Amino acid sequence: MTLLRARGLTKHYPTEEGLLDRFLGNRQWVRALDGVDLEIREGETLALVGESGCGKSTLGRTLLRLEEPTAGSVYHRGDDLTSLSTAEMRARRADLQYVFQNPTSSLDPRHTVGELVGEALDVHGVARGRERDDRVRDLLETVGLRASHANRYPHEFSGGQRQRIGIARALAVDPELIVCDEPVSALDVSVQARILNLLADLQAEFGLAYLFIAHDLSVVEHVADRVAVMYLGELVEVGPTEAVFSPPYHPYTRALLSAIPEPDPLWEGDRIVLDGSVPSPVDPPPGCKFHTRCPVASEDCGEWESHPDLESVGGDHAIACPYYDRVESTFGGD
Amino acid sequence: MTREPTTERGRLRVRGFDADATTDVDWSPDRGGRTASRRARAWRRFSGNRTAVAGLVVVVALLVLAVFARPIEVAGVTVQPFALAPYAPATTDVAPASQPPSLAHPFGTDWAGRDVLSRVLYGGRYSLAIGVVAVALGVGVGVPLGAVAGYVGGWVDEAIMRLVDVLYAFPFLVLAIALVAVFGQGFWKLVLALVVVGWISYARLVRGEILRVKEEEYVLASRALGVPDRSILARHVVPNAIAPVVVQATLDVGTVVLSAAALGFLGLGLPPGTAEWGSMLSASRDTLMQGQWWVTVFPGLAIFLFVLSINLVGDGVRDAIDPQGDSRREAR
Numbered sequence: 001m002t003l004l005r006a007r008g009l010t011k012h013y014p015t016e017e018g019l020l021d022r023f024l025g026n027r028q029w030v031r032a033l034d035g036v037d038l039e040i041r042e043g044e045t046l047a048l049v050g051e052s053g054c055g056k057s058t059l060g061r062t063l064l065r066l067e068e069p070t071a072g073s074v075y076h077r078g079d080d081l082t083s084l085s086t087a088e089m090r091a092r093r094a095d096l097q098y099v100f101q102n103p104t105s106s107l108d109p110r111h112t113v114g115e116l117v118g119e120a121l122d123v124h125g126v127a128r129g130r131e132r133d134d135r136v137r138d139l140l141e142t143v144g145l146r147a148s149h150a151n152r153y154p155h156e157f158s159g160g161q162r163q164r165i166g167i168a169r170a171l172a173v174d175p176e177l178i179v180c181d182e183p184v185s186a187l188d189v190s191v192q193a194r195i196l197n198l199l200a201d202l203q204a205e206f207g208l209a210y211l212f213i214a215h216d217l218s219v220v221e222h223v224a225d226r227v228a229v230m231y232l233g234e235l236v237e238v239g240p241t242e243a244v245f246s247p248p249y250h251p252y253t254r255a256l257l258s259a260i261p262e263p264d265p266l267w268e269g270d271r272i273v274l275d276g277s278v279p280s281p282v283d284p285p286p287g288c289k290f291h292t293r294c295p296v297a298s299e300d301c302g303e304w305e306s307h308p309d310l311e312s313v314g315g316d317h318a319i320a321c322p323y324y325d326r327v328e329s330t331f332g333g334d
Numbered sequence: 335m336t337r338e339p340t341t342e343r344g345r346l347r348v349r350g351f352d353a354d355a356t357t358d359v360d361w362s363p364d365r366g367g368r369t370a371s372r373r374a375r376a377w378r379r380f381s382g383n384r385t386a387v388a389g390l391v392v393v394v395a396l397l398v399l400a401v402f403a404r405p406i407e408v409a410g411v412t413v414q415p416f417a418l419a420p421y422a423p424a425t426t427d428v429a430p431a432s433q434p435p436s437l438a439h440p441f442g443t444d445w446a447g448r449d450v451l452s453r454v455l456y457g458g459r460y461s462l463a464i465g466v467v468a469v470a471l472g473v474g475v476g477v478p479l480g481a482v483a484g485y486v487g488g489w490v491d492e493a494i495m496r497l498v499d500v501l502y503a504f505p506f507l508v509l510a511i512a513l514v515a516v517f518g519q520g521f522w523k524l525v526l527a528l529v530v531v532g533w534i535s536y537a538r539l540v541r542g543e544i545l546r547v548k549e550e551e552y553v554l555a556s557r558a559l560g561v562p563d564r565s566i567l568a569r570h571v572v573p574n575a576i577a578p579v580v581v582q583a584t585l586d587v588g589t590v591v592l593s594a595a596a597l598g599f600l601g602l603g604l605p606p607g608t609a610e611w612g613s614m615l616s617a618s619r620d621t622l623m624q625g626q627w628w629v630t631v632f633p634g635l636a637i638f639l640f641v642l643s644i645n646l647v648g649d650g651v652r653d654a655i656d657p658q659g660d661s662r663r664e665a666r
Contacts, residue, residue, distance in 0.1 A: 066558055093560030105551040108570050119569075120559045169559065 003177055003209050004063065004096070005039040009072035011055075011062050015282060030281050032058040034233040035072065037310070040177060045203065045210040047224035047241070049217060049256065051278055055233040056213045057101075060179040063211070064096050065089055094124045097170035101182040103162035107154040113140070113165050114150030120172040139168040144198060160191035164198065171202065179211045184219070196223055217260050221245060226316070229253050232281055232289045234307050239317030249327045250319045251294050272331070288321070296326040379654040386650020392643035396636075400458030419452035423609035432621065435628050442628035444618060453609040454632050460521070460610040461640065465591040468528035469583050475529065476536025477579060483537065484544030485567060495541065498534045506531050507596060514602040524603055528590055539582055543575035550574070577655045585648035588641040595637050611637050 011033040032055045040046050048056050061067045063074055065081050074081040076092065084092065100106035107116055117136045121127050127135045137147035143164040154162055163183060170178050180199065184192040196219065202208060214220050220227060220241070227244040229237040229252065237250040244253060255272040274293045279285050285292050288308055291301035301323075310318040380386055399418060406414035421428045427447040428439075435442045441450035483494040501509070513527035547553065548571055556566050597603040598612020599619075606617060611633040618629035 064558065066554060090560040090562065093558065098555070098558040100551055100555060102551060106555040108552040108556075108574070110573050111569075119556070119561060123559060123561050123565075166555075169555075173559070 001042045002039045003042045003076070005075045006036055006059075006063060007073050007075070009033055009036040009038070009059070009062055009074065010070045011058050011067060012070045028282050031233050031284060032281060033062060033069070034284075034307070036230075036233070036235055038063075038228060038235065038238070040209055040211055041226075042176070043203070043207045043209055044225040045212050045223055047212045047214055047220040047227045048230060049214055049220055049227060050230035052215065053278060053281070054230045055281070056215075056230055057181050058233075059230070060098070060181050060211060060213050064093070064098055064179060066098065091124070094126075094173040095176045097173065097175040097178045099163075099166050099170050099178055099180045099183050102186050103159060103166045104154070104186075106166055107162060109154055112151055112153055113145075113157075116154070116165065117150070117169050117172055120169055124173050126173060135172070139172055140165075142171065142202070143168045144194075158191075159187050160195060163187060163195055167195075167198065167202070171206070174206075175208065177209045177211065179213070181213045182215070183212075185214070185216065192219070199223070217256060229256065232278060232284055234289060234320070235310060236290065236320045237318065238310060239319075240315075243315070243317040247328050248313055248319065248324050250321050250324055251296050251327050252290050254327050254331065255295070290321075296323055296330050298323065376654040380650050383650045383653060385646050386653075389643040389646025389650065392639060393647060396458050396640055396643075397462060399455050400462055403452070403455040403459065419449075419455040421449040421452040423448065423453045423456040424607070425449075432624075432626055432629075434626075441632045442626075444614075444629045445621060450614075450629060450632055453614060454611070454636050457609040457611045457614060457633060458636065458640075460604060460608065461591050461594060461612075461637070464521070464525060464528070464594045464610075465587040465644075468525045468532060468590045468594075469586050471525065471529045472532035472586070473536055473579065473583050476533035477540050477576075479533070480537035480540030481544055481567070481572065481575075484541040485548060485571065491541070494537065498537050501531065501534045502538075504531075507593065510593060510597060511600065511602055514597060519602070519605050521604060524594060524597065527597075528593060532586065532590065535582065535586075536579060539578055540575060543578060544571060547571050547574045580655065581648060581652040584651050585645060588644040588648070591637065591644075592641055 010031075012029040012031050015028040015030055036059055038046075038059070048059065050056050058067065062069045065074070065084075069082055072082070076096065079092075081089065081092065111119075114133070114136050117139055118132055121132050121135060126132075133150075136150055140147055140149055145161060145164055145168070149157075154165065157165065163186075167178075167183075183199070184195050187195060199210065200223065203210065210223075212220070212223055224241045226239065227237075227241050228235050229244065229250065231252050237244060237253045245257065249257070255274050258272045272295055274295075276293055279289070279292055285302060287300075287302040287304040287306075288294070288297070291297040294301065308320045308322055310320045311322070312318045313324065401414065402416040403419040404417050404422060405412050425448065428449050429443045429447055431443060431445050431447040433439060433443045439449050439451065441454060444450055444453075479494050483491040504512075509531050510527045513530055514523065517523040517526065553566060553570055556570055561569075594603060594610070595612030595615065598610050598614075599616040601616055603612050603616075604610045606613060614633040615630055615637075618626070622630050
């Protein structure tokens, strides 16, 4: 069952808001999202991967309407979230939650943990009075903290503990979907594993769906049911984790996978090094946006009217590259 | 390139590393109970600051002296019967005019034979009241306007901030003088003049703070929880933006008292003959030439003492609520 479906989701930011630029009409747009189609199913973990600045966080925030999309729609329970009123959207937030990358800046330093977690309960009228306090204590214990921590302030906790507070707050309203925006990348490696295990346990217990935004593919391989690969504001490959991590590949996915550090020192992999950096999203390349760095690109890749669409290559697995078979013939199956 | 998946989907199990054996949860003994609130911690830091406490003691002492200088009557009923000042401030000829300090009149008498000690004690009422009331009204006008400008933005912001810019373009004292010249003299007119020129600094300060705080991730986090805008403003934005205003307001009490005294000295404050410190200086500046130093020195000292003390308090408040104060102290 589909929980959330995005259609043609687009988000453009103006660059300079200077008065003169606005007057002269030479405002430029950063195309953070360029027509993304995506669906998240009940109880699954969908990982969203890509380089820094490719629009992963923007997609996560636009899906929950923390940023207003420039165009496109997001459907949840048959309603288009982008056309809901502010009050209707507020009520809907009880089902759709968000865990931030930086647990320090996402917790208001002036409130105790109990107040921060309880705020969500108050807003949605989940529980009041004694019941509310009990629920806050339950939630803290659910995420591996102590009930007595409710009276402490965020600055008294370590990074991993703060992220647990962030997770408890998201869980408070009993959501269906939690968008986890790189929830572990600000944390120490040993703590990362614990937080990831906590997320896995919570998913099993409450049947949550996750949109797991990450740039660490070795983490993604363990936590995701499906993976969506993003490049410059567009999806280039979507599919079940095993399918994305094995041939056939999109050339960009292939390059990302070759960058995963391999623990075996005898492993002789062929690392694909992409030349240059990601082109500016203000002025993305024409045709396929990846053709400027693509190891298998041909002349015509830059001449298409638009970015190629995602085409199914079998089952759930879709790749946005008509020449994906060249990847195997160029780099070999193994 | 066939990669060997290192583990199954689900919980992480890494060979030679037991994720669950590591701890990120602090198992130190539970201190139990509520930890000190920010306000309590700020007070602890303030009370550890000797100069600030000394300033507070002087300010409180001046306040007590001013309140208990003469009895206060409200609608014919005496609510404050004490009289620390031996004479009423306006009573003339309590002794021969222009007497130097003596045991009977420790601060001497002025040209009209009024007791200077009584006038200095009583004058605190005017100066302190002007300082506190003008600053309170300035904060009351400046903070809401600045908060609205910062949070709403757009043309509202432009309109408010351009008005602030225009008022900033005038020298503070010149504008106050012009206002007093237009409205005339009197306590409330003086306060009004000081508020009109005083609120702009709060508006600018608060707007800047709000612009900073509303970009903070915890504000976005509250929106993600579905908290209504007005609760976000009241619970998260304003409390995090208000600290510099508290500091500024404390320091401003001194500035305003000084400005009121300056206006009084220029003859634009309260009516001549009022026992306000600035007016007393103004009325007696000619007698300074004749060697009657006591008539000007004592009100001048009172102004100096109060402004110095309130500045010490303001500095103490700033150090106490400085958000970095905690970590700096722990690093020591």
